[in-house]
Amino acid sequence: MTEIYKALSIAGTDPTGGAGIHADLKAFQEQGVYGMAVITSVVAQNTLGVKSFEEMSQNNISQQIDCVIEDIKPDAVKTGMLASIDIIELVAEKLKAANIQSYVMDPVMVAKSGHHLLYQDAIDHLKKLLIPQATVITPNIPEAEVIIGKSIETLQQMRDAAKEIVQVYGAKAAIVKGGHRDGEARDVLYFDENFEEFVSPRFDTKHTHGTGCTFSAVITAELAKQKSIKEAVTVGKEFISAAIKHTLGIGKGQGPTNHFAYRSMNQQIARQPL
Ligand SMILES: Nc1ncnc2c1ncn2[C@@H]1O[C@H](COP(=O)(O)OP(=O)(O)O)[C@@H](O)[C@H]1O
Numbered sequence: 001m002t003e004i005y006k007a008l009s010i011a012g013t014d015p016t017g018g019a020g021i022h023a024d025l026k027a028f029q030e031q032g033v034y035g036m037a038v039i040t041s042v043v044a045q046n047t048l049g050v051k052s053f054e055e056m057s058q059n060n061i062s063q064q065i066d067c068v069i070e071d072i073k074p075d076a077v078k079t080g081m082l083a084s085i086d087i088i089e090l091v092a093e094k095l096k097a098a099n100i101q102s103y104v105m106d107p108v109m110v111a112k113s114g115h116h117l118l119y120q121d122a123i124d125h126l127k128k129l130l131i132p133q134a135t136v137i138t139p140n141i142p143e144a145e146v147i148i149g150k151s152i153e154t155l156q157q158m159r160d161a162a163k164e165i166v167q168v169y170g171a172k173a174a175i176v177k178g179g180h181r182d183g184e185a186r187d188v189l190y191f192d193e194n195f196e197e198f199v200s201p202r203f204d205t206k207h208t209h210g211t212g213c214t215f216s217a218v219i220t221a222e223l224a225k226q227k228s229i230k231e232a233v234t235v236g237k238e239f240i241s242a243a244i245k246h247t248l249g250i251g252k253g254q255g256p257t258n259h260f261a262y263r264s265m266n267q268q269i270a271r272q273p274l
């Protein structure tokens with residue numbers, strides 16, 4: 001019988017489907033993994049920006065997580081938008097108790113539109129309670145700067161940051177993403193005392209809404225399928241590169257990426273125009 005691999009995203013929503021839980025579920029599905037979702041915050045946002053968000057109650061989030069874990073235990077979990085200290089504390093406690101095999105932490109802080117998705121006072125809790133539990137953490141450059149408290153401009157500083165997040169803050173592996181720099185899109189992974197770099201050309205497009213969510217969701221799906229960290233990040237990079245390159249061109253602002261592109265390319269099927 002075919003093994004069913006299962007992944008859970010604990011994150012906020014995006015009604016236009018480009019980021020958050022919606023992007024995560026689509027990425028899980030594309031990668032052949034059964035997707036599940038616990039909603040931390042309902043966000044009113046679209047490709048033009050975030051209007052507002054409301055957090056779910058502690059009791060409700062707690063019960064959502066219990067409903068999943070008691071019934072269909074995930075092979076891998078990712079967290080995205082967690083918003084507040086209370087939610088971080090709750091999720092950290094639940095993850096520890098569930099003894100999850102692979103945990104991918106996307107330390108979501110600020111949307112590309114500039115709207116804060118994490119209260120400033122919650123950053124220390126993210127660092128103390130969740131980073132030490134992470135199998136892989138996937139900060140973009142501004143998030144890595146907040147975590148280590150230093151500015152990151154050069155490739156060497158990206159490498160130093162990835163190493164520090166592992167050695168000082170306790171993640172098993174860290175990938176610092178280069179999406180916010182100029183030139184080629186180069187991401188740096190530090191794991192097992194080694195560096196690996198993942199590179200693609202920089203595609204000249206404004207349609208990059210939800211790139212970080214999608215990238216970390218694909219890594220989560222691949223880890224759920226028992227792939228190694230290096231294999232999972234390799235697929236994540238190929239997926240997000242194809243999704244940015246073959247833009248859908250929808251939305252009035254920074255549009256979503258093309259979740260169909262990676263599978264369409266691999267299967268040579270024109271499910272959507274490439
Ligand atoms: N214009 C682009 N062209 C190619 N790759 C990109 C581009 N923008 C981002 N990426 C890649 O997308 C992934 C997500 O990175 P990033 O956009 O920095 O994350 P976030 O959404 O968290 O800010 C990384 O692999 C990054 O290198």
Ligand SMILES: Cc1ncc(COP(=O)(O)OP(=O)(O)O)c(N)n1
Binds near residue numbers: 210
């Ligand atoms: C609910 C929710 N979670 C995370 C984000 C940020 O997503 P990200 O992948 O960093 O992409 P941008 O939104 O910054 O383009 C979000 N917007 N909403």
